[in-house]
Amino acid sequence: MxxxxxxxxxxxxxxxxxxxxxxxxxxxxxxxxxxxxxxxxxxxxxxxxxxxxxxxxxxxxxxxIRDVLDYCKKKPHPEYEMERIEQFYKAGASVCGLRLNNEFFLYIKGDTVNFAETRELMWVFKIVTQNRFYGIKAGKSYQIEVKLNDGSGMALTMKNEKMCDDVIAYIEKMVPYIILGYNDEVNSLYNKNPQELERIVDERRHQYFEQVPVR
CATH class of the missing domain: 1.10.287 (Helix Hairpins)
Structure with missing residues (x-):
């Protein structure tokens, strides 16, 4: 696919x-x-x-599919890695276009694929924006913001707030050790000292895997 x-x-x-x-x-x-x-x-x-x-x-x-290609090129056997990702895609149903396990994060909308290794995830939160046209309210837009440990991120657009909540709940179920939800303290730490935020997430991950078998 x-x-x-x-x-x-x-x-x-x-x-x-x-x-x-x-x-x-x-x-x-x-x-x-x-x-x-x-x-x-x-x-x-x-x-x-x-x-x-x-x-x-x-x-x-x-x-x-640039994210996927870049990941595969970094590996000794790119074709094998691509096949692994294809198998991951086929392994189960998505939640609002998102597939996730403890190894891969894959979101598809239309022909565009957002991909990352799950270990890169640090912080995920939803953004609801009130759109205006010449000062008049013109509906809202919804997205999930995904922050990675290299300072980059992904904006996953959603149709409504329920889809945002469903995706957040799915992420919490699959990888509960990352930071979920927006707050100013985490935002400040991410912008000023991302290494510390990464350390916190890594510590939470290790604690999680000590208690729960790897899926």
């Missing part, structure tokens, strides 16, 4: 590159046939060619 998502994304990006490349070529052909405004039309063609190159780069890098 993961490989298929990468291939499908590559095909979509390649089609996008062709479309923008053709439009750029047409505009350039028009620019060559007229005298006035030739420079500006030429710049328009260059813009479309720039988009075409961007799409090509996305296709080559398979950006939608």
């Amino acid at each position: 993961i490989k298929k998502l990468g291939v499908r994304y590559r095909i979509s990006c390649s089609i996008g590159a062709v479309i923008f490349g053709v439009i750029g070529a047409v505009i350039f052909g028009v620019a060559m046939g007229i005298d006035e405004g030739q420079v500006w039309i030429g710049l328009g063609a260059a813009l479309f060619w720039g988009f075409a190159v961007w799409f090509i780069s996305l296709a080559v890098r398979q950006s939608n």
Whole structure:
């Protein structure tokens, strides 16, 4: 499934590159046939060619599964690691797109895959944002924020608050040793001294595994 998502994304990006490349070529052909405004039309063609190159780069890098590919490349046997992740994907049902055990964290939405080793997780909390349009309330947006031990993070978009709560409950069930829920103290520690927060999570993990068999 993961490989298929990468291939499908590559095909979509390649089609996008062709479309923008053709439009750029047409505009350039028009620019060559007229005298006035030739420079500006030429710049328009260059813009479309720039988009075409961007799409090509996305296709080559398979950006939608970049996290998985980067993980596999770091291992001695990348193909074996990819197969392990594929098996993890097939092993059980997801909760709102999230699959999780004590080894892998995998969230899929559309063709995009967010992936990390579970040992990298430090802090997870939900964010509910009241959207406004010219000062008028225009619905809310929901996401799960996942903070990792290298200072990076993932924003997992959700349709509603119940989905956020279901995901948080699932994470708490599977890896209860990480920090769950937002508070200013944890935020300050994460921003000022992430090593200490990582130490706290590692200590909680060790204590957990001393009491509970590895799943």
